[in-house]
Amino acid sequence: MSGKSSALVLERFGALPRLLERPVPEAQPGQTLVRMLAAQVGHLDLNVVDGKFGILPDLPAVPGTNGAGLVLASDTHPAGSLVRINGKGLGLRRDGCWRSHALVPDATAVPVPEGTDPALACGFFTPAGTAWAAVHSVADVRPGERVLVTGAAGAVGSLTVQVAARAGAEVIGVVGRPAKLDRVPAAAKAVLAGDLTAEAVGGPVDAVVDTVGGPVLRAALGLVRPRGRVALVGYTAGRELTVDLADFLLADVSLLPVNLMTRGREVAVDVDRMLGELAAGELELPVERHRPERLAEAVERLRTGEAVGKVVLDFS
Ligand SMILES: NC(=O)c1ccc[n+]([C@@H]2O[C@H](COP(=O)([O-])OP(=O)(O)OC[C@H]3O[C@@H](n4cnc5c(N)ncnc54)[C@H](OP(=O)(O)O)[C@@H]3O)[C@@H](O)[C@H]2O)c1
Known part of the structure; x- marks a missing residue:
């Protein structure tokens, strides 16, 4: 050619x-x-x-x-x-x-x-696969759990909200700026990152899916119940987290990486199904x-x- x-x-x-x-x-x-x-x-x-x-x-x-x-x-x-x-x-x-x-x-x-x-x-593929892996493979979200999703109007975050809600979770979606509050999918209660207190999110959560990193991750970690999970997806707001090891042990919260590159194959079937649902407007x-x-x-x-x-x- x-x-x-x-x-x-x-x-x-x-x-x-x-x-x-x-x-x-x-x-x-x-x-x-x-x-x-x-x-x-x-x-x-x-x-x-x-x-x-x-x-x-x-x-x-x-x-x-x-x-x-x-x-x-x-x-x-x-x-x-x-x-x-x-x-x-x-x-x-x-x-x-x-x-x-x-x-x-x-x-x-x-x-x-x-x-x-x-x-x-x-x-x-990337946001759908990452959302699916974060909710099901890594955070292992169960029906009735409370799940906090950061960057909830972003590509991964908005799909994570929808996947977690479908898994039967009560979802809280966190955004960094007021203009994005109404861009969080309706399945979640939307909260501003600046207001991230236990009171604002209605008490401890069972799991977090964090797509933002930096100070938002630090604030979110403090909201998770003992033996809860944090699935870390991204670091747009900062690549570093300093951990006080004594506090980390006391909190007893697992910080777990989500890596789509190592999980692409295992999520492929679910993600292809999600393409049909996106095309049909059942997911957004x-x-x-x-x-x-x-x-x-x-x-x-x-x-x-x-x-x-x-x-x-x-x-x-
Ligand atoms: N681990 C993996 O396998 C994997 C796979 C896919 C994506 N990722 C990562 O996940 C993250 C999110 O990806 P995405 O496609 O959902 O991105 P996106 O659509 O751009 O969403 C990222 C969100 O981060 C927030 N944010 C906070 N501080 C920011 C800053 N300084 N600059 C830009 N955004 C900022 C923004 O929300 P607010 O305005 O509401 O704060 C934005 O909506 C990225 O870091 C990406 O590299 C990882």
């Missing part, structure tokens, strides 16, 4: 990728050539752009850990079918999805139902779209927490 394609190319960690023209990659055995329609801009992608993640590519590189597009050529996937793409180091140790045409390992492409919005197809995940030329704006909205839901680059 000949012709031109465009790619956001990262040339230096800490600077934004530049949109460059490139030849369309040649089809190869074991690889699927995809015409990208949408690609996610997530915090992980920004950590890669900043050079602040444990797995980084050699530069120049194309970031983008998640995308969705139409198959142009493949031995495995029918031409014209819609696929979502992630895994196998895409956007980490090999070129990712921030480009109009991508040659990716066959196994990174997963068919999605025809007619699915590509922005949803590229953006749902807001998406905001930006053209690749407007990457800087998309990144700014994600970095400042202004964005609500998933931020997606529209390559269509």
Whole structure:
């Protein structure tokens, strides 16, 4: 296949990728050539752009850990079918999805139902998988439990609220700014992070799913009953937590990591079902779209927490 394609190319960690023209990659055995329609801009992608993640590519590189597009050529996937793409180091140790045409390992492409919005197809897997893993695999939420979710208007947080409520929990959703109080899914009682007291949340909680980290995690830890669980997902508000070990032992609260990279396979079936529910409007995940030329704006909205839901680059 000949012709031109465009790619956001990262040339230096800490600077934004530049949109460059490139030849369309040649089809190869074991690889699927995809015409990208949408690609996610997530915090992980920004950590890669900043050079602040444990797995980084050699530069120049194309970031983008998640995308969705139409198959142009493949031995495995029918031409014209819609696929979502992630895994196998895409956007980490090999070129990712921030480009109009991508040659990716066959196994990174997963068919999605025809007619699915590509922005949803590229953006749902990470927040849905993380929410499911946090609620069911890590925090092991039981019916009747009280669960506090931070960043509850964010992509992972809003789905976590919905998954926890479906598991039969009473959910409290925490947001950092008043404007987001009404963006918390209706299944939760919404509370401001600045008001995070036992009184405001109606007494101790059984579990926390924290997508924010930093001072919000510290405040949330103090609200968990002894033998309760905190599932830690993210650290947008701060990467560090200082723990007084005597207090930690006395509180008897488990702090547990959620890592979608190690749990992607075990949540795959549930997450694919969630795609159908999202497409049918039974679950909600807001998406905001930006053209690749407007990457800087998309990144700014994600970095400042202004964005609500998933931020997606529209390559269509
Ligand atoms: N562990 C895993 O496997 C895994 C998987 C997916 C995502 N993550 C991580 O989970 C976190 C949330 O991801 P997401 O996709 O839900 O992100 P998101 O949609 O941007 O939500 C993050 C929320 O963090 C809050 N926040 C607090 N301080 C912030 C700051 N200084 N800058 C930006 N946001 C701030 C914002 O809510 P308020 O305005 O309400 O405070 C925002 O809604 C990220 O750190 C991401 O890397 C981890």
